[in-house]
Amino acid sequence: MTPHHQHYINGTFVRDRHDKWIEVINPATEALLSRIPQGSCEDAAQAIAAAEAAQPAWEALPAIVRGTWLRKLSAAIRQREADITAAIVAEGGKTQALAQTEVLFTADYFDYMAEWARRYEGEIVNSDRPNENIFVFKKAIGVTTGILPWNFPFFLIARKAAPALVTGNTIVLKPSELTPNNAALFAEIVDSVGLPAGVLNIVYGYGPEVGQELAGNPRVGLVSLTGSVNAGIATMEAAAKNVTKVSLELGGKAPAIVMDDADLALAVKAIVSSRVINSGQVCNCAERVYVQAGIYDRFLAALTEAMSHVKFGDPAHHSDIDMGPLITQAALARVEQKVARAVVEGAQVALGGTRAGDKGFWFTPTVLTHVRQEMEIMREEIFGPVLPVMRFTSLEEAIALANDCDYGLTSSIYTQNLNTAMQALRQLKFGETYINRENFEAMQGFHAGWRKSGIGGADGRHGLEEYLQTHVAYLQF
Numbered sequence: 001m002t003p004h005h006q007h008y009i010n011g012t013f014v015r016d017r018h019d020k021w022i023e024v025i026n027p028a029t030e031a032l033l034s035r036i037p038q039g040s041c042e043d044a045a046q047a048i049a050a051a052e053a054a055q056p057a058w059e060a061l062p063a064i065v066r067g068t069w070l071r072k073l074s075a076a077i078r079q080r081e082a083d084i085t086a087a088i089v090a091e092g093g094k095t096q097a098l099a100q101t102e103v104l105f106t107a108d109y110f111d112y113m114a115e116w117a118r119r120y121e122g123e124i125v126n127s128d129r130p131n132e133n134i135f136v137f138k139k140a141i142g143v144t145t146g147i148l149p150w151n152f153p154f155f156l157i158a159r160k161a162a163p164a165l166v167t168g169n170t171i172v173l174k175p176s177e178l179t180p181n182n183a184a185l186f187a188e189i190v191d192s193v194g195l196p197a198g199v200l201n202i203v204y205g206y207g208p209e210v211g212q213e214l215a216g217n218p219r220v221g222l223v224s225l226t227g228s229v230n231a232g233i234a235t236m237e238a239a240a241k242n243v244t245k246v247s248l249e250l251g252g253k254a255p256a257i258v259m260d261d262a263d264l265a266l267a268v269k270a271i272v273s274s275r276v277i278n279s280g281q282v283c284n285c286a287e288r289v290y291v292q293a294g295i296y297d298r299f300l301a302a303l304t305e306a307m308s309h310v311k312f313g314d315p316a317h318h319s320d321i322d323m324g325p326l327i328t329q330a331a332l333a334r335v336e337q338k339v340a341r342a343v344v345e346g347a348q349v350a351l352g353g354t355r356a357g358d359k360g361f362w363f364t365p366t367v368l369t370h371v372r373q374e375m376e377i378m379r380e381e382i383f384g385p386v387l388p389v390m391r392f393t394s395l396e397e398a399i400a401l402a403n404d405c406d407y408g409l410t411s412s413i414y415t416q417n418l419n420t421a422m423q424a425l426r427q428l429k430f431g432e433t434y435i436n437r438e439n440f441e442a443m444q445g446f447h448a449g450w451r452k453s454g455i456g457g458a459d460g461r462h463g464l465e466e467y468l469q470t471h472v473a474y475l476q477f
Contacts, residue, residue, distance in 0.1 A: 003034040005180065007043055007204060008187035010050035011197025017042070022177050022204070027093040027325040028314040028360045034091075036180045039205030044172065044213035047201035051143045051170035052219050054198030059140045059168035066166050067117030072193040074110035077103065080185060086316075087181040088154055093324035093361070094278055095315045105443075106158045112443050113162035116464055120167065129476065137471040140168030141221035141245070144467065145214035147207065147235065148183070149226045150176035150327055151281045157186055160224050161200060163464045169222075172201045174210050178327055207231060218242045222467065225249075226283075229452050236455075247456035247466050249449060251381045252283040252409035254439060255402035257424065259395070260294035262414035266436060268302045271387070274412070274439040276310050276365060279323040280385040281331070283453075284410040284432065284439045288378050289389045290398045296391045303367060303389065304351050310365040310385070312356070325361040326384060332361040335384035342368055342377035347388065373401055381407070395420060403429045408450025410439050431457065 004021065006013040020038035025031070037043070058066070077084065081103050088099040125134040146160030153176055164171045175183035187202050203210055211231070215223045216238035224247040225235045232248040239246050256274070258267050274286040291299045315324040326332045332355060339353050352366030366386040371378055377388045392398045402411055411430040415421055421435050431448040432441060441447045441459065448457025456466050 002032055005034060005036045005184040005204065007037055007039060007047070008190065008202040009043070009047045010054075010201065011191070011195075013187070013191070014043075022206075024091055024178070024181060025328075026090050027327050028316065030359060034181055034184075036177065036184075036204040039203045039210045041209055041213040043205065044174070044203050044210045045217060047172040047203045048143055048145070048214070048217050048219050050198035050201055051172050054196060055140070055142055055168075055170040058165075058170055058196060058199050061168075063117040063120075063166065063168070066168065067114035069193070069195055070110045070114035070162055070166055073189060073195070074107040074114070076189040076193050077107040077110070080189065084154060084182055084185050087185055088179070089315045091179045091181045092150065092153065093315060093327060095321055095324055096319050098278060099315075102152060102155050106155045109155065109158040109443050110162050113158075113166050113464070116163075116461075117166055120461075120464055120468070127474070132474060132476040135473040135475065137473065138465075138468045139471050141467060141469050142169060143220050144169045144171045144222040144224065145220050146171055146173045147211050147214060147223070147225040147227065147231070148173060148175050150178040151278055151283075153179040154182040154186070156226055157183065159458050163458075163467045165199065167464065167467045169467055170199050172203060172214060174203055174205065174207075174214055177204065177206055180204055207234070211235065212238045215239045215244065215246075216241060220244055222247065224456075224466070232454065247458070248454040249283065249409075249447065249458065250452060250454045251407055252285070252449065252453055253287045253379065253381055253405050253407040254284055254410040254412065254430075255405070256286040256289045256411075257398045257402060257413040258289065258291045258295065258299055259413070259415040259417070259420060260292045261416045261420075262295065263416065263436070264295065264299060264302060267414040268299065268306050270412075270414070270436070270438040271303065272306045272310065275387050276323045276385050279312075279326055279363075281327060281383050283381075284441065286387070286412060286439055287382055289387055290392050290401055291389060292398070293391055293393050300350070300367075300369065300389055303387070307351055307365040307367050307387065312362065312365070314360070323365075323385060326363055327361065329361055331383065332363055335363050335382060335386060338377055338380070338382055338384075339366060339368070339386060342371065342375055342388070345372075345375050347371045347375065347377060352385075373404060379405065395423060399424060399427045403427075406451055407453045409453035410434065412437075412439055
């Protein structure tokens with residue numbers, strides 16, 4: 001029997017009042033996995049009201065007690081590791097290894113944010129007046145909301161909920177309608193550990209309905225979204241009417257610069273890894289490669305060879321693969337169209353370039369050459385296992401090409417020259433730069449984009465502070 005999930009509001013599993021359902025499909029087999037409620041604005045408003053009612057008592061708890069709840073969630077996640085991993089594999093098409101990594105990283109993230117309970121702090125500032133102290137308090141914002149993506153759906157629960165909860169906020173989450181089954185398991189975990197009712201709520205549905213309410217409700221103090229640029233714009237527009245704070249992680253078009261002196265084997269391995277992870281459906285993936293002329297031919301040959309050995313298949317049945325399918329038929333069509341347009345514009349397919357099979361949403365690992373900077377394939381996010389490769393002559397040219405982009409999330413450079421690396425760090429206009437390694441951030445860092453890649457950010461101390469606001473007190477005695 002196909003599972004029918006329910007909203008989780010105010011500590012209770014709530015059936016959708018309209019009896020409308022969204023079907024969840026396995027992208028590898030196109031089989032029906034489950035149904036979730038097609039939530040409404042009323043459902044989202046109910047969850048926000050529950051979060052608002054629960055927030056004062058939650059904030060009144062000592063931070064260390066709130067951190068203890070995060071550790072309970074982490075421990076429960078580890079106990080259900082196999083179930084959650086299987087759900088992510090089935091609904092997201094993610095490899096077993098990557099899905100398991102996501103689950104364990106999520107548990108680690110809750111533990112990491114719990115550690116901040118004793119560490120985040122305010123300040124005492126010197127006053128210009130005698131007999132006065134100026135105190136800067138860091139306080140909870142109140143009700144927060146999180147709109148989750150489908151590509152790392154379980155981890156993003158922690159990325160949004162953990163810093164919110166440890167700092168005294170409550171939260172309402174909307175999972176992606178494409179990958180909600182892992183969130184349903186998390187709702188069971190929240191219920192099983194006995195987290196106080198209303199502190200964490202989960203509402204399913206589509207962005208134009210539920211997402212807009214989560215962004216536009218006047219009771220919300222912060223809305224955090226991870227998704228497309230268009231979704232970010234819609235979220236900002238909804239939040240603007242109440243001047244609600246927004247934190248947005250949006251698209252990326254990460255450049256990888258390969259210098260003549262690069263370790264060729266390392267660069268190829270890292271760039272391939274950064275492109276095929278989750279079938280290329282990661283916003284910080286290497287999306288375009290710039291290779292210095294002196295190493296171009298050797299690099300291209302090695303890259304094409306490495307991409308030709310990338311294994312793909314149904315991740316539920318194969319544990320030795322590098323990637324699974326794309327998430328939907330629409331996603332597959334978009335990648336096909338982008339490659340086709342690149343070819344029309346003059347690009348040449350060195351490898352792949354086609355869909356695979358007639359069941360599931362598969363696209364072959366692809367390398368494109370003879371690309372030019374003005375082509376769409378070099379400017380718009382691909383979100384698939386496609387690598388366009390372009391030649392350059394000088395570092396200055398490469399940096400100019402890398403920065404010539406609407407996005408500014410991640411970037412990378414491969415060189416054994418410290419001066420080259422430092423010049424790139426000084427001049428690249430991106431929130432993150434990886435040197436001689438794959439594109440994958442650390443939880444204690446700060447994941448934030450420039451330009452159309454977002455506003456605000458996540459992880460580490462700076463990510464925690466997204467969920468805090470200041471209260472300054474002037475005490476004269």
